[in-house]
Amino acid sequence: MSNTTGAEKQTLLPATTAGAAAALLVVGLAGMACAAALEYGRGDQWRYFLHSYLVNFCFFTSLSLGALFFVLLQHVARAGWSVTVRRLAELLAANVVVMLVLFVPLAASVLAGQGTLYPWAAPHTAAADHAIEQKQAYLNPTFFVVRSVGYLVVWWLTARYLLRLSLRQDESHDAALTLSMERFSPLALILLVVTLTFASFDWLMSLWPHWWSTIFGVYYLAGAAVGFVALLIIFTVLLERAGPLTDQVTAEHYHDLGKLLLAGVAFWGYVAFSQYLLIWYANIPEETAWYQPRHGGPWGWMSLGLLAGHLALPLVGLLSRWPKRNRLSLTFWAVWLLVMHWIDLYWSVMPAYDPHQPPWALSDAFCLVGMGGVYLGALIWRCRGRSLVPLGDPRRQEALDFENY
Amino acid sequence: MDAHAHEHPNSSPPVAGLLAQFASPEALRAAAAAVRAAGWTRWDVHSPFPIHGIDRAMGLRPSPLPWLVLGAAVVGVVLALAMQLWMNGIDYPLIISGKPLLSLPTSVPIMFELGVLLAAIAAFVGAIALGGLPLYGHPVFFSSRFSRASTDGFFIFLAADDQRFEPISAQALLRSAGAVSVETLQVDEASGRVPGGLYWILATAVVLALLPPVLVTWYRTGPKSNPRIHLIQDMDFQEKYRPQSASPLFADGRATRPTVPETIPQGRLQADEHLYTGKVAEQWVTTFPMQPTAAMMERGRERYGIFCTTCHGLVGEGGVSGITSARAVKRREPNWVLPLSLHTQSVREQPVGQLFHTITHGVRTMPALGAQIPAEDRWAIVLYVRALQRSQNATLDDVPEPIRSQLRPVSP
Numbered sequence: 001m002s003n004t005t006g007a008e009k010q011t012l013l014p015a016t017t018a019g020a021a022a023a024l025l026v027v028g029l030a031g032m033a034c035a036a037a038l039e040y041g042r043g044d045q046w047r048y049f050l051h052s053y054l055v056n057f058c059f060f061t062s063l064s065l066g067a068l069f070f071v072l073l074q075h076v077a078r079a080g081w082s083v084t085v086r087r088l089a090e091l092l093a094a095n096v097v098v099m100l101v102l103f104v105p106l107a108a109s110v111l112a113g114q115g116t117l118y119p120w121a122a123p124h125t126a127a128a129d130h131a132i133e134q135k136q137a138y139l140n141p142t143f144f145v146v147r148s149v150g151y152l153v154v155w156w157l158t159a160r161y162l163l164r165l166s167l168r169q170d171e172s173h174d175a176a177l178t179l180s181m182e183r184f185s186p187l188a189l190i191l192l193v194v195t196l197t198f199a200s201f202d203w204l205m206s207l208w209p210h211w212w213s214t215i216f217g218v219y220y221l222a223g224a225a226v227g228f229v230a231l232l233i234i235f236t237v238l239l240e241r242a243g244p245l246t247d248q249v250t251a252e253h254y255h256d257l258g259k260l261l262l263a264g265v266a267f268w269g270y271v272a273f274s275q276y277l278l279i280w281y282a283n284i285p286e287e288t289a290w291y292q293p294r295h296g297g298p299w300g301w302m303s304l305g306l307l308a309g310h311l312a313l314p315l316v317g318l319l320s321r322w323p324k325r326n327r328l329s330l331t332f333w334a335v336w337l338l339v340m341h342w343i344d345l346y347w348s349v350m351p352a353y354d355p356h357q358p359p360w361a362l363s364d365a366f367c368l369v370g371m372g373g374v375y376l377g378a379l380i381w382r383c384r385g386r387s388l389v390p391l392g393d394p395r396r397q398e399a400l401d402f403e404n405y
Numbered sequence: 406m407d408a409h410a411h412e413h414p415n416s417s418p419p420v421a422g423l424l425a426q427f428a429s430p431e432a433l434r435a436a437a438a439a440v441r442a443a444g445w446t447r448w449d450v451h452s453p454f455p456i457h458g459i460d461r462a463m464g465l466r467p468s469p470l471p472w473l474v475l476g477a478a479v480v481g482v483v484l485a486l487a488m489q490l491w492m493n494g495i496d497y498p499l500i501i502s503g504k505p506l507l508s509l510p511t512s513v514p515i516m517f518e519l520g521v522l523l524a525a526i527a528a529f530v531g532a533i534a535l536g537g538l539p540l541y542g543h544p545v546f547f548s549s550r551f552s553r554a555s556t557d558g559f560f561i562f563l564a565a566d567d568q569r570f571e572p573i574s575a576q577a578l579l580r581s582a583g584a585v586s587v588e589t590l591q592v593d594e595a596s597g598r599v600p601g602g603l604y605w606i607l608a609t610a611v612v613l614a615l616l617p618p619v620l621v622t623w624y625r626t627g628p629k630s631n632p633r634i635h636l637i638q639d640m641d642f643q644e645k646y647r648p649q650s651a652s653p654l655f656a657d658g659r660a661t662r663p664t665v666p667e668t669i670p671q672g673r674l675q676a677d678e679h680l681y682t683g684k685v686a687e688q689w690v691t692t693f694p695m696q697p698t699a700a701m702m703e704r705g706r707e708r709y710g711i712f713c714t715t716c717h718g719l720v721g722e723g724g725v726s727g728i729t730s731a732r733a734v735k736r737r738e739p740n741w742v743l744p745l746s747l748h749t750q751s752v753r754e755q756p757v758g759q760l761f762h763t764i765t766h767g768v769r770t771m772p773a774l775g776a777q778i779p780a781e782d783r784w785a786i787v788l789y790v791r792a793l794q795r796s797q798n799a800t801l802d803d804v805p806e807p808i809r810s811q812l813r814p815v816s817p
Contacts, residue, residue, distance in 0.1 A: 273513060276510070277510055277511075277513065277514070280510055281502060281504070281510070281511065283502070283503070319475070320471075321471075403457045403458070
């Protein structure tokens with residue numbers, strides 16, 4: 001690119017959008033306050049609020065984790081095609097630091113020792129239940145909080161390192177930085193998958209302290225990958241229209257992002273079914289306990305809805321070439337799958353609150369808007385003054401010239 | 406120009422086409438666009454690697470391969486489902502692990518695998534077939550330059566069977582499109598023809614390949630005096646210890662292990678003397694260890710029908726009333742002893758404990774059935790035998806009052 005300074009200016013967020021960060025933060029805090037106010041009247045020691053909060057906490061964390069996974073994967077594979085959309089993923093991944101702040105209510109509830117969210121956190125539950133008592137060495141409030149903070153810090157530092165090197169490259173155009181990131185990524189990828197697995201065990205699986213599934217971490221990772229790629233597609237379409245990504249992405253990039261989305265859908269379906277089939281086939285009470293409430297009644301319908309909406313329909317819808325290259329149809333499926341990913345997490349968490357039927361409440365919407373506002377507000381704040389395309393990456397021209405065979 | 410085309414205007418063999426070499430992928434792409442614009446249909450490009458946009462430059466339509474692959478995948482999925490439904494649900498219904506006969510989740514892995522397998526085969530075979538392969542020979546291979554098509558050469562071949570083919574104008578077209586060299590290729594009759602021997606080899610291979618399935622089918626359909634062919638030896642003849650065989654592993658050389666002394670296997674403790682032996686203090690018991698019920702009588706009737714009727718007959722009169730006994734007599738089996746009637750005085754006077762003992766351990770030529778029939782079921786059979794005995798030796802007092810009037814005297 002001959003006119004580098006011009007390109008740099010073009011790839012910044014428009015000034016009007018940058019101003020929206022504060023507004024989003026205000027909306028987010030207001031939404032959270034509304035949800036808390038609504039839930040205060042329920043008088044259940046915040047039991048419902050915490051479950052609803054956990055759904056959204058896991059949802060927004062997964063978006064950052066999917067982004068971190070994506071960035072590491074691009075470096076491990078030495079991918080050239082994805083350079084122009086990689087900065088968005090780097091910024092999204094670094095945004096995981098917000099979740100460190102948003103983890104405070106969860107930590108407080110666990111440390112309070114009431115067992116309102118996690119049954120094992122209450123001393124009397126553990127004392128009465130031999131299996132939980134035996135797991136106290138791992139499942140105890142202090143260790144839980146230490147671990148959770150540890151995961152979030154590891155992710156934040158990993159993402160921050162990658163973002164810093166990438167930003168430094170914007171100035172220096174130094175190809176050695178790319179090599180540094182490529183050397184760093186394989187180990188970081190292993191660390192990410194291990195921490196992500198244990199995070200899903202701690203945050204989601206320990207809602208049923210008797211139940212275990214070794215593939216559960218992969219299930220959460222698959223959902224995170226789908227959610228993140230969907231969000232990346234939505235952001236790319238919006239930013240291409242708004243300016244920063246104009247002339248940076250082509251139908252070829254959408255085609256490849258669509259392929260990743262399709263792969264994520266198949267990955268999620270494969271893992272979800274692998275987990276289900278073994279447990280269903282062995283039919284051992286202690287293993288089927290997790291699926292039992294999800295097998296009939298309203299939760300059963302939601303399970304079938306996920307089978308159709310999170311697997312069958314997008315698999316067929318994204319299979320052909322044109323829906324992946326067409327911005328409108330790809331955006332449709334991205335929005336669809338982002339919603340499905342949220343429902344998947346709702347379906348993972350909420351039967352712990354009510355095993356009979358989905359306990360929808362108005363505060364769910366406020367909680368989603370609240371946490372979404374904070375997350376997006378912080379993200380836009382993070383984008384301020386930074387190029388949304390890694391202008392100094394030596395493979396940028398390759399990404400611009402990229403064509404699918 | 407080093408176009409060393411073999412020009413033999415009078416006696417030359419027919420022309421197969423023109424081969425033009427280009428310097429770079431970009432030149433090849435531009436030339437392909439020019440050839441396409443000139444309206445050619447019978448032509449192709451050759452390059453060491455795929456070139457972006459060459460399909461658009463050549464005006465190739467999208468390949469039908471994806472549809473072939475999708476079709477094969479769908480066929481695989483449906484075939485796998487139908488196969489499992491037929492085998493597990495209809496042809497040989499077998500309940501495994503308490504799952505339904507027609508169960509979708511258990512079928513999914515096979516549906517997935519067969520779908521992937523057929524899709525992969527369709528992609529592999531389809532790509533080869535759509536590319537016009539296998540092809541025994543092609544005129545371009547008679548060009549010495551063409552070997553560079555796998556390293557750094559970029560070529561266009563115009564076939565002579567195109568309607569537009571005319572040597573002079575075609576040469577001009579290629580040169581104006583930027584060809585580095587243009588070569589006229591002749592049809593080589595001798596080396597372009599598939600040797601006849603190849604067909605014979607193929608035919609022999611097909612016949613040989615068909616022999617095993619034909620032999621297996623022949624052996625498996627209808628009775629044969631020789632044992633059938635064992636295709637999978639280690640499934641038909643498994644390496645395992647059979648009862649009473651020897652094993653060098655143990656000091657006593659026996660493969661069958663006796664129970665560890667002074668132990669009783671789980672669930673085999675038989676502490677209840679009454680229930681398990683029919684004796685109390687070395688005396689036959691005269692009562693049942695459990696309260697007889699209508700359900701127990703019904704169970705006894707069913708078990709008696711399964712284990713006893715083949716010899717003793719449906720009502721227990723022995724002799725040839727059971728089908729095994731009848732057949733043995735019909736075949737004049739020399740050692741066959743007729744089973745006793747259960748209605749003789751001596752059997753009727755036996756205490757229930759002794760009847761139970763007889764079923765458990767057998768008596769004279771009657772085999773022991775204690776291993777096959779659980780103790781509770783043996784008691785149920787004893788109860789039913791008692792009912793049979795009473796039915797065959799009933800008095801008028803056994804007939805309920807209301808229906809006595811319906812009885813008619815039997816003429817002697």
